Amino acid sequence: MKQLFIIGILLLIVGCQKEKITISSSTSEVFYVENAGASMRVLVQGNTSSKIFILIIHGGPGVSSYFYDTNYIGKNLGDKCAIVYWDQRNAGASQGSSNGNKLHLDQMVDDLKKVTEVLKYRYGQDMNLFLLGHSFGGLILADFITRPGFQNMIKGLIDVDGSHNYPLNDTLTRQKLLTEGQYQVAQKRHVSEWQPIINYCLSHTGNFNLEESQQLEQYANDAENYIDSINHVSIVTEVERYNIHDKYPLTAIISNLMYSEDSNFNEELAATNFSPALKIVTVPVLVLWGKYDFICPISLGEDFFNRISSTDKRMSVSSRSGHNMILQDKKFFCNEVASFVLAHN
Amino acid sequence: MSQPGFYKEILRTAIFLFTLFYCSLCLAQSDTINDSSSRHINLNLSYNSSLIYPGITMAIEFPLYHINVQVLKNQKTVRFYTRGRFITGSLNWYHHPDFHDNLYLTAEWLMRRTMYSGFISEFSAGPGFSRTFLGGTTYRVDDNGNISVVRLAGYNYALITFGGGLGYDFSIKKHLPFSAVAKLNIISMFPYNSTIYFRPVLELGIRYMPGMKWIIPGNKLVSTSEYK
Numbered sequence: 024m025k026q027l028f029i030i031g032i033l034l035l036i037v038g039c040q041k042e043k044i045t046i047s048s049s050t051s052e053v054f055y056v057e058n059a060g061a062s063m064r065v066l067v068q069g070n071t072s073s074k075i076f077i078l079i080i081h082g083g084p085g086v087s088s089y090f091y092d093t094n095y096i097g098k099n100l101g102d103k104c105a106i107v108y109w110d111q112r113n114a115g116a117s118q119g120s121s122n123g124n125k126l127h128l129d130q131m132v133d134d135l136k137k138v139t140e141v142l143k144y145r146y147g148q149d150m151n152l153f154l155l156g157h158s159f160g161g162l163i164l165a166d167f168i169t170r171p172g173f174q175n176m177i178k179g180l181i182d183v184d185g186s187h188n189y190p191l192n193d194t195l196t197r198q199k200l201l202t203e204g205q206y207q208v209a210q211k212r213h214v215s216e217w218q219p220i221i222n223y224c225l226s227h228t229g230n231f232n233l234e235e236s237q238q239l240e241q242y243a244n245d246a247e248n249y250i251d252s253i254n255h256v257s258i259v260t261e262v263e264r265y266n267i268h269d270k271y272p273l274t275a276i277i278s279n280l281m282y283s284e285d286s287n288f289n290e291e292l293a294a295t296n297f298s299p300a301l302k303i304v305t306v307p308v309l310v311l312w313g314k315y316d317f318i319c320p321i322s323l324g325e326d327f328f329n330r331i332s333s334t335d336k337r338m339s340v341s342s343r344s345g346h347n348m349i350l351q352d353k354k355f356f357c358n359e360v361a362s363f364v365l366a367h368n
Numbered sequence: 369m370s371q372p373g374f375y376k377e378i379l380r381t382a383i384f385l386f387t388l389f390y391c392s393l394c395l396a397q398s399d400t401i402n403d404s405s406s407r408h409i410n411l412n413l414s415y416n417s418s419l420i421y422p423g424i425t426m427a428i429e430f431p432l433y434h435i436n437v438q439v440l441k442n443q444k445t446v447r448f449y450t451r452g453r454f455i456t457g458s459l460n461w462y463h464h465p466d467f468h469d470n471l472y473l474t475a476e477w478l479m480r481r482t483m484y485s486g487f488i489s490e491f492s493a494g495p496g497f498s499r500t501f502l503g504g505t506t507y508r509v510d511d512n513g514n515i516s517v518v519r520l521a522g523y524n525y526a527l528i529t530f531g532g533g534l535g536y537d538f539s540i541k542k543h544l545p546f547s548a549v550a551k552l553n554i555i556s557m558f559p560y561n562s563t564i565y566f567r568p569v570l571e572l573g574i575r576y577m578p579g580m581k582w583i584i585p586g587n588k589l590v591s592t593s594e595y596k
Contacts, residue, residue: 042505042517053466053504057518061561062502064466113561116467118502120523123562137509144507265476267420272467274566282563 044145046071050105054145058137059130060122061112065138067146068092069101069106074141075364077181078107080135082158084126084292085283087115087276089269090261091157091349098325099357104364105146109138111163113286114279116272126288128295132166139176151178153364158319158346161185165297165327168304179307179367181360184319184346187327188296192319193231196239197224199320202244213249220246233293241318247345252317254343256350301330309363310335311356313344337363414549414573416460423462423470425571429454429478447484454478456492458526462569465503468522472498472555474529486540488547493530497559525557526567533571545577 088108154166166189312324344351416423439447476494506521533551538544
C-alpha cells in the first residue's frame with residue numbers, strides 16, 4: 024500500500040514536470056528557469072501563435088508578477104499576443120535555498136537573459152519579443168538594454184513607470200511631493216495629510232541616504248491616496264480576487280517580499296544610475312507613465328525618453344493613474360501596448 | 369506595487385492567534401495515574417490540504433506514556449481525562465499546481481488529551497526533512513547558451529512543524545478503535561530563498577488504534593478513584 028502510494032506520488036510529480044509547449048490562441052503554462060541557485064517561475068499566457076511575446080519585468084524588488092496577471096489584460100492583450108509573467112529570483116513563486124548572496128542587479132540581468140533564451144527555445148527563435156519593465160523592473164530593463172549586443176535579442180521595449188536612475192528618482196520624488204503637496208494644500212484638499220509630507224521634503228533637500236530614500240518612497244506611496252482624480256485600486260482586493268484562481272503561493276510571496284525589502288541589495292540600488300548609458304538604445308520604445316506617479320515621477324520618464332537614441336519612440340501619459348497604471352488605467356495600458364506591439368510585429 | 373504593512377499585519381495577527389490557541393491548552397491542578405496498559409501504536413491517515421491544494425499524510429504513533437488524570441474538587445471527581453505522549457513519524461505530501469509538490473518526512477513530539485466524553489485536543493511539534501519538486505518543466509542554460517531540462521528539479525529543505533488539533537475518540541463511547549482529528553499545522557521550511565517559508569496545512573484524518581484496549585465507561589473510572 025505504501026509503495027503504491029509513493030509510486031503514485033512520483034508519477035504525479037514526473038507528470039507535473041513533463042515538458043509541455045503549447046502554440047495556441049489561449050495558452051496558459053508554467054515553466055521554471057534555474058540559474059545561480061534560483062528556480063524562477065515563468066507563466067506564459069495568451070496567444071502564443073501570434074509570435075508576439077511581452078515579457079513583464081515586475082517591480083519590487085521582491086514583488087511578484089502574480090499581481091500583474093489580471094482578467095482584463097488576459098482578455099484585452101492576451102488575445103493579440105502572449106504575456107510572459109516572470110517571477111524574479113527571491114520573488115513570487117521563485118524558489119531556491121541559500122541564494123541571498125546572488126540577489127544583485129548583475130545577476131538579475133543574467134537571469135533575464137536566460138529567461139529570454141528559454142522562451143525562444145520553447146516558442147521559436149522567430150518570435151517578436153518585447154520587454155516591459157515596471158517600477159524597479161525599469162532598472163533591470165535599463166541595465167539589460169544598455170549592455171552591448173543585448174538589444175538584438177528583442178524587438179522593442181516598453182517602460183511603464185520604471186526607474187532607470189535611483190538618485191535622480193529620489194530627487195524628482197521629493198520635488199513632485201513638494202510641488203503637488205503645496206498645490207493641494209492651497210486647494211484645501213487633504214491638508215492634514217499633506218502637511219507632514221511637505222515638512223519632510225522641506226527639511227530633506229538632497230543627497231539622500233537609504234533611510235531617507237525609503238521614507239520618500241513611503242510618502243510617495245501615501246500621496247496617491249490624497250489625489251482624488253486617481254482611479255484607486257486596492258492591491259488587497261486584487262489579491263483576494265485572484266488568490267485562489269491563480270493559485271498564489273501567498274506565504275511564499277510574503278516571505279520573498281519581506282526578505283527582498285530588507286536585503287542589503289537595496290543599498291546597491293540606491294546609487295544605481297543608467298541615464299548616461301541610455302544613448303546606445305536604438306530599438307523601438309514605448310514609454311507609458313501615470314500623471315500622478317510620485318514613486319517614479321513623470322520627469323523620470325522624460326529623462327529616459329530624451330536620452331535614448333531610438334528614432335521610433337513614443338511617450339504617452341495616463342491622466343487617471345499613479346504608479347500602478349496596469350491596474351489603475353487598464354484600458355489605456357492595454358490599448359497603448361497592443362497598438363505598439365502590433366505596429367512592430 | 370508592494371504593500372509591506374499589510375503583509376506584516378497578517379503575519380503578526382496569525383502569530384498572535386496561534387499563541388493564544390496554544391496557551392489555552394495549559395493544564396490545571398490534577399492527580400495522575402500512569403496507565404501503561406493503554407499504550408499502543410496508532411496509525412494515522414489524513415487528507416492534508418492548504419486551502420484548495422490537496423495532499424495526504426500517513427503517520428505512525430509510538431506511545432511514550434499514557435496517564436489517566438482525575439481533577440478533584442471537594443473529594444469529588446469533576447473531570448476525568450487521559451493524557452498521552454507520543455513520538456510520531458509521518459510521511460506527507462501536498463500538491464500545489466504550478467508551484468511545487470512537497471514530499472516531507474517529520475518526527476514529532478505529540479501531546480494528546482482525551483476527555484471522558486471522547487473529545488480530543490492535541491499539540492505536536494518536531495523537525496523534518498522536505499524535498500520539493502517544482503511545478504513545471506525546469507530549464508538550465510549554460511554560459512554557452514545550451515539549454516537542458518533538469519529532471520526532478522526541486523530543493524531539499526530542513527523543516528520544522530508545529531500544530532494543534534481537535535477530534536473525537538470513538539473508542540470511548542462507541543467502542544470502535546478509531547478517532548477522527550482535524551488539525552492545523554504550520555510547516556516552516558528553510559533555508560528557502562535564504563529565508564523561511566511558512567505554510568499552513570489542514571489535516572483531516574482518521575486514526576486507527578489496532579492495539580487499543582477499549583475503555584469500559586464507568587467501571588474503569590471507579591477503579592482509578594479507588595487506587596487513589
